[in-house]
Amino acid sequence: xxxxxxxxxxxxxxxxxxxxxxxxxxxxxxxxxxxxxxxxxxxxxxxxxxxxxxxxxxxxxxxxxxxxxxxxxxxxxxxxxxxxxxxxxxxxxxxxxxxxxxxxxxxxxxxxxxxxxxxxxxxxxxxxxxxxxxxxxxxxxxxxxxxxxxxxxxxxxxxxxxxxxxxxxxxxxxxxxxxxxxxxxxxxxxxxxxxxxxxxxxxxxxxxxxxxxxxxxxxxxxxxxxxxxxxxxxxxxxxxxxxxxxxxxxxxxxxxxxxxxxxxxxxxxxxxxxxxxxxxxxxxxxxxxxxxxxxxxxxxxxxxxxxxxxxxxxxxxxxxxx
Amino acid sequence: xxxxxxxxxxxxxxxxxxxxxxxxxxxxxxxxxxxxxxxxxxxxxxxxxxxxxxxxxxxxxxxxxxxxxxxxxxxxxxxxxxxxxxxxxxxxxxxxxxxxxxxxxxxxxxxxxxxxxxxxxxxxxxxxxxxxxxxxxxxxxxxxxxxxxxxxxxxxxxxxxxxxxxxxxxxxxxxxxxxxxxxxxxxxxxxxxxxxxxxxxxxxxxxxxxxxxxxxxxxxxxxxxxxxxxxxxxxxxxxxxxxxxxxxxxxxxxxxxxxxxxxxxxxxxxxxxxxxxxxxxxxxxxxxxxxxxxxxxxxxxxxxxxxxxxxxxxxxxxxxxx
Numbered sequence: 001x002x003x004x005x006x007x008x009x010x011x012x013x014x015x016x017x018x019x020x021x022x023x024x025x026x027x028x029x030x031x032x033x034x035x036x037x038x039x040x041x042x043x044x045x046x047x048x049x050x051x052x053x054x055x056x057x058x059x060x061x062x063x064x065x066x067x068x069x070x071x072x073x074x075x076x077x078x079x080x081x082x083x084x085x086x087x088x089x090x091x092x093x094x095x096x097x098x099x100x101x102x103x104x105x106x107x108x109x110x111x112x113x114x115x116x117x118x119x120x121x122x123x124x125x126x127x128x129x130x131x132x133x134x135x136x137x138x139x140x141x142x143x144x145x146x147x148x149x150x151x152x153x154x155x156x157x158x159x160x161x162x163x164x165x166x167x168x169x170x171x172x173x174x175x176x177x178x179x180x181x182x183x184x185x186x187x188x189x190x191x192x193x194x195x196x197x198x199x200x201x202x203x204x205x206x207x208x209x210x211x212x213x214x215x216x217x218x219x220x221x222x223x224x225x226x227x228x229x230x231x232x233x234x235x236x237x238x239x240x241x242x243x244x245x246x247x248x249x250x251x252x253x254x255x256x257x258x259x260x261x262x263x264x265x266x267x268x269x270x271x272x273x274x275x276x277x278x279x280x281x282x283x284x285x286x287x288x289x290x291x292x293x294x295x296x297x298x299x300x301x302x303x304x305x306x307x308x309x310x311x312x313x314x315x316x317x318x319x320x321x322x
Numbered sequence: 323x324x325x326x327x328x329x330x331x332x333x334x335x336x337x338x339x340x341x342x343x344x345x346x347x348x349x350x351x352x353x354x355x356x357x358x359x360x361x362x363x364x365x366x367x368x369x370x371x372x373x374x375x376x377x378x379x380x381x382x383x384x385x386x387x388x389x390x391x392x393x394x395x396x397x398x399x400x401x402x403x404x405x406x407x408x409x410x411x412x413x414x415x416x417x418x419x420x421x422x423x424x425x426x427x428x429x430x431x432x433x434x435x436x437x438x439x440x441x442x443x444x445x446x447x448x449x450x451x452x453x454x455x456x457x458x459x460x461x462x463x464x465x466x467x468x469x470x471x472x473x474x475x476x477x478x479x480x481x482x483x484x485x486x487x488x489x490x491x492x493x494x495x496x497x498x499x500x501x502x503x504x505x506x507x508x509x510x511x512x513x514x515x516x517x518x519x520x521x522x523x524x525x526x527x528x529x530x531x532x533x534x535x536x537x538x539x540x541x542x543x544x545x546x547x548x549x550x551x552x553x554x555x556x557x558x559x560x561x562x563x564x565x566x567x568x569x570x571x572x573x574x575x576x577x578x579x580x581x582x583x584x585x586x587x588x589x590x591x592x593x594x595x596x597x598x599x600x601x602x603x604x605x606x607x608x609x610x611x612x613x614x615x616x617x618x619x620x621x622x623x624x625x626x627x628x629x630x631x632x633x634x635x636x637x638x639x640x641x642x643x644x
Contacts, residue, residue: 019369026549040371041381047341047369049362054545055517058569059359062366081545188510188538195377205540211550216510216559218527218540223376223403227348228533230638237538247380258644285381316552322580 001115001132007139010069010095010113017095017140018067022050023085027207028073028099028129029053033199034289035071035133045144053081057088068094069140072112073129075119077105086112097136099129125165126158130290134158153280157287160278164287165294168274172295176302179267184306187216189238190229192255193292194222195248195285197271200292204240208300212311215303223251226258235264240299242292243270245277246285269295323437323454329461332391332417332435339417339462340389344372345407349529350395350421350451351375355521356611357393357455367466375403379410390416391462394434395451397441399427408434419458421451447483452612456480475602479609482600486609487616490596494617498624501589506628508587509538511560512551514577515614516544517570517607519593522614526562530622534633537625545573548580557586562621564614565592567599568607591617 010017020039022032029052039048049061064070070089074082077100089096090112099115100107108114117128125131138154183189189209193201198221205219220229222241233239239259243252249272259266271288274295279287304311316322332339342361344354351374361370371383386392392411396404399422411418412434421437422429430436439450447453460476505511511531515523520543527541542551544563555561561581565574571594581588593610596617601609626633638644 026546029546029549037381040383042384044384047371047385049369052543052545052549054573055543055570058572059363059517061362062364063369079549195381206542206546206550211553214554216540216554218538220528221374221377223374224348224351224528226639226644227351227374227401228528228639230644231533231636232536232538233638248377250380251376254644258638262638314553316555316580316584317548317550322548322552322576 001127003135003139006113007136007143011140011143014066014069014095016067016144017046017069019061019063019069020046020048020137021056021061021064021068021070021089022048023053023056023070023082023089024073025053025079025082027203028075028082030199030203030207031073031129032071032133034130034196034286035137037196038134038137038286042148042150043141043145044147046140053079053085056085057081060088060092064089064092064094066093068092070094070096071099071133072096072107073099074105074107075101077102077107083107099132125161125290130293131158131161134286150283153283154286157279157283161287161290164275164278165291168291169294169298171274172298176298177306179299180302180306183238183265184303186238189217189240190220191217191240191242192220192222192225192252193242193244194251195244195246195288197242197244197248197288197292200242200289200296203293204242204296208296211317212300213303213307213309222255225255230258233259233262237263237265239263239266241266241268243268243272244285244288245272246288248285323449325457325461328435329458329465333462333465336388336391336417338389338466339368339391341383341385341391342368342370342459343378343383343386343390343392343411344370345375345378345392345404345411346395347375347401347404349525350397350404352521352525352529353395353451354393354455356452356518356608357459359518360456360459360608364470364472365463365467366469368462375401375407378407379403382410382414386411386414386416388415390414392416392418393421393455394418394429395421396427396429397423399424399429405429421454447487447612448480452615453480453483456608472605475605476608479601479605483609483612486597486600487613490613491616491620493596494620498620499628501621502624502628505560505587506625508560511537511539511562512542513539513562513564514542514544514547514574515564515566516573517566517568517610519564519566519570519610519614522564522611522618525615526564526618530618533639534622535625535629535631544577547577552580555581555584559585559587561585561588563588563590565590565594566607566610567594568610570607
């Protein structure tokens with residue numbers, strides 16, 4: 001995908017983008033959150049909103065129209081409510097980018113703006129959903145906002161992130177084994193993150209553990225932790241803390257300080273220690289989630305091997321009617 | 323609080339409201355979600371955003387300014403990050419409504435628009451945070467949007483909701499005892515909801531159970547359930563399902579159908595069966611959360627009595643430094 005050309009085409013047809021909607025389900029919805037967080041934090045001309053597909057369809061925003069851009073993502077490309085959401089966006093006159101891994105799916109529809117991505121290990125982050133979204137948004141911001149300062153930093157980060165992820169995956173391999181050895185039989189755990197990476201606490205929970213390991217867990221926002229959830233903390237509870245680099249790190253650090261004092265079982269996945277600092281401070285927060293996603297894959301693989309629970313085993317999804 | 327006068331004053335000073343920010347922590351943040359969902363769904367002139375206070379402070383939106391309205395809520399009125407968020411809003415020129423139960427707190431600050439609410443059992447819903455927010459938004463919509471159709475329905479709902487809640491609390495009393503009798507020792511449960519009431523799945527989890535009962539649980543969006551989390555479902559897992567009335571009900575019904583087939587332990591709290599249907603269909607979805615909040619109080623009280631774990635017992639909050 002050539003992000004610059006794609007954005008030129010969108011701007012030519014839609015003049016100005018005022019609303020950006022991020023619409024998908026489950027793991028694909030997770031991938032869209034950093035883009036949403038980026039628009040919500042950085043944009044002077046656009047508003048962002050993040051929806052699970054069915055909710056977008058049953059309660060569509062009044063602003064949805066010609067000056068909207070809708071990011072749609074469905075790995076398999078045929079998720080019913082996501083396809084409905086794409087058509088809703090199109091019928092309202094919005095520009096609709098449909099990302100899918102499946103070229104033979106409903107999402108690869110030339111009446112929209114389909115982007116078919118590859119998902120092999122060798123594929124660069126810039127060509128996977130999180131990277132695609134970030135590149136498109138970076139170009140729109142450049143076109144629409146004269147005050148926009150992050151263009152070069154984001155472009156540079158997109159070049160650097162693959163090397164960072166690769167090194168981090170190597171670095172944590174042994175840690176994931178030790179984690180699985182210690183905690184494979186844990187009945188329950190909490191996963192915390194903040195900022196753009198709250199999405200990764202969510203995805204780690206609902207995809208990597210609940211879906212792929214049938215393990216019970218709960219995602220928490222590190223900032224919200226102190227307003228209720230921390231009351232369960234004790235030496236028997238297990239936590240995974242995703243520590244971002246960026247302005248939101250203060251929330252993760254506060255959670256860590258508390259865990260050090262009152263908990264005993266906690267795993268820290270620290271983006272800073274894992275090398276994310278090679279990316280410019282001005283925009284590093286939008287890259288943490290890419291690294292954390294790779295870490296969730298590493299940890300779930302460690303759990304799979306120890307628990308002998310194949311990551312691809314399903315009892316309902318794609319198996320029964322629902 | 324006279325919502326009409328308050329809105330007249332805001333419009334006079336700020337001309338037009340374009341952005342409405344809902345900013346608080348924990349249980350207070352829960353109370354602000356239905357207002358956010360209302361703006362996101364119904365408004366043609368405004369955008370809504372919902373933030374935990376610290377995230378609002380560290381990553382404030384660029385749109386925050388003179389044409390913004392910020393709803394702030396802090397029950398005790400001194401939550402540090404919430405007070406910071408209020409000042410940030412004020413310094414950016416926004417209208418800032420600070421809701422608090424504590425007249426002697428930092429939130430009762432006449433340089434903003436303080437609304438001190440009572441919290442006794444006899445206080446009507448219209449004078450508690452969810453009702454205050456809904457009334458203010460109803461007036462703003464009336465002033466700003468000529469197409470707005472829900473004014474009378476919302477006003478009528480605000481009159482009716484107290485009677486509905488009272489009847490429902492009586493109706494479920496025995497059910498909450500039976501629920502506690504059966505599940506008091508359960509190690510873990512999932513709580514599901516959707517639409518405006520996703521907030522109540524969140525609040526039921528983080529406030530009523532994690533904070534007040536030190537019980538482990540996880541909140542889920544009923545629509546997202548099918549995109550990962552349902553893989554853990556079996557006859558041993560416990561679920562509470564908040565079934566809304568309104569367009570989002572289809573998501574809750576789909577979850578119920580699945581639970582009936584594959585689970586055995588689930589408690590349905592059905593707003594329709596509990597009388598929410600007395601409120602007009604056009605806006606009933608914004609009242610479900612008020613009813614569900616009362617239900618979460620009823621269920622946690624049942625659990626408190628059976629588990630002999632006082633709802634007000636804390637080991638960290640207000641007890642230690644953090």
